[in-house]
Amino acid sequence: MENFVVSARKYRPQEFDTVVGQSHITDTLEHAIEENQLAQALLFCGPRGVGKTTCARILARKINEKDGTTSEDGFAYNIFELDAASNNSVDDIRGLIDQVRYAPQVGKYKVYIIDEVHMLSSQAFNAFLKTLEEPPKHAIFILATTEKHKIIPTILSRCQIYDFKRIAIEDIQNHLRKIADKENIKYEDDALYLIAQKADGALRDALSIFDRLATFTQKNITLANAAEILNVLDYDQYLKIAELAYDNDIPKILSVFNDIINKGFDSQIFIAGLGSHFRNLMLSQNPATLHLIEVGENSKSKFAEQGKKWTPQQLVTAIEICSQADINYKNSKNPRLTVEIALMQLSSITADGKSSAKKKSLE
Ligand SMILES: Nc1ncnc2c1ncn2[C@@H]1O[C@H](COP(=O)(O)OP(=O)(O)OP(=O)(O)O)[C@@H](O)[C@H]1O
Numbered sequence: 459m460e461n462f463v464v465s466a467r468k469y470r471p472q473e474f475d476t477v478v479g480q481s482h483i484t485d486t487l488e489h490a491i492e493e494n495q496l497a498q499a500l501l502f503c504g505p506r507g508v509g510k511t512t513c514a515r516i517l518a519r520k521i522n523e524k525d526g527t528t529s530e531d532g533f534a535y536n537i538f539e540l541d542a543a544s545n546n547s548v549d550d551i552r553g554l555i556d557q558v559r560y561a562p563q564v565g566k567y568k569v570y571i572i573d574e575v576h577m578l579s580s581q582a583f584n585a586f587l588k589t590l591e592e593p594p595k596h597a598i599f600i601l602a603t604t605e606k607h608k609i610i611p612t613i614l615s616r617c618q619i620y621d622f623k624r625i626a627i628e629d630i631q632n633h634l635r636k637i638a639d640k641e642n643i644k645y646e647d648d649a650l651y652l653i654a655q656k657a658d659g660a661l662r663d664a665l666s667i668f669d670r671l672a673t674f675t676q677k678n679i680t681l682a683n684a685a686e687i688l689n690v691l692d693y694d695q696y697l698k699i700a701e702l703a704y705d706n707d708i709p710k711i712l713s714v715f716n717d718i719i720n721k722g723f724d725s726q727i728f729i730a731g732l733g734s735h736f737r738n739l740m741l742s743q744n745p746a747t748l749h750l751i752e753v754g755e756n757s758k759s760k761f762a763e764q765g766k767k768w769t770p771q772q773l774v775t776a777i778e779i780c781s782q783a784d785i786n787y788k789n790s791k792n793p794r795l796t797v798e799i800a801l802m803q804l805s806s807i808t809a810d811g812k813s814s815a816k817k818k819s820l821e
């Protein structure tokens with residue numbers, strides 16, 4: 459059997475132009491290498507899984523490539539990686555500092571990548587400072603961290619700082635599409651959108667969710683099975699609930715809610731999600747706000763269709779009802795009832811946009 463390589467490793471970019479969503483950084487780095495303006499100490503910071511280590515490695519290779527060193531082995535010798543999470547003592551840093559003094563055998567630069575640099579002990583930081591202040595000409599340091607605020611100012615002030623960003627949902631979705639095509643994995647586009655959304659800006663997380671889903675679904679990732687495995691309510695469920703509310707069908711809406719709870723969904727997440735759904739319907743009513751809806755294209759058109767039925771006033775009322783239930787939820791002795799009341803109120807919204815159930819309950 460072929461060895462399975464996780465996508466995050468298999469698809470680690472080897473060139474700056476294949477790094478997704480960080481062009482503000484890759485362009486600058488490329489330019490700096492080109493113009494020989496690269497600082498000797500760089501700090502890569504930003505959330506996890508967005509390409510810091512990847513860019514550090516590409517940079518390390520490029521610097522020596524420019525110098526004309528072509529042997530793959532030559533580069534490998536010139537790149538030193540220290541994972542500060544597991545090597546954070548003064549001795550580890552001293553070991554590194556000792557090596558720094560010697561010029562490289564092949565190529566012009568020795569590149570030191572210190573990952574998770576915020577994990578260094580304070581003595582280790584101090585030992586490192588002097589080297590960072592006056593590094594030998596052939597040494598370049600790339601420090602990477604997810605926690606910039608933990609880096610002492612004396613280090614910060616000696617580094618050129620590069621802030622990596624969370625990666626946009628569409629960019630992640632696009633990247634997943636390419637990988638799915640290469641791997642012959644069937645997918646619904648909105649399922650990839652959901653994965654991207656769930657990854658919260660981290661491409662590595664998106665790739666590992668993607669791998670998991672590809673395995674579970676035997677290489678056929680649909681929106682419904684992605685939603686089920688990720689334990690998120692699929693948009694269709696919200697569409698259905700909203701439809702029942704529109705039809706004023708209280709018995710049915712309560713029973714659908716019961717099914718949802720029985721599947722193990724958290725009812726507070728449900729009611730907050732339903733609020734977002736009504737918000738999405740509102741946004742779908744106007745082309746100027748359509749782009750604010752964070753769902754895949756296919757679901758977006760379903761929202762637009764459902765959105766047409768509701769008046770803006772009805773939607774405002776619906777959003778308020780959901781939001782109020784979300785607020786009341788934590789203090790309620792019977793949170794399930796809190797959500798059910800909201801569903802009944804939603805199912806009692808009249809043509810003039812008021813909720814008859816709500817009005818009565820207030821009287
Ligand atoms: N911007 C990106 N473009 C393309 N692939 C990416 C990007 N960011 C992350 N990846 C994918 O995720 C994997 C992990 O990325 P990387 O190690 O560079 O993240 P990191 O920012 O160093 O994260 P950490 O803070 O956890 O160390 C890569 O091998 C690659 O497959």
Ligand SMILES: [Mg+2]
Nearest residue numbers: 510511573602
């Ligand atoms: Mg890293």
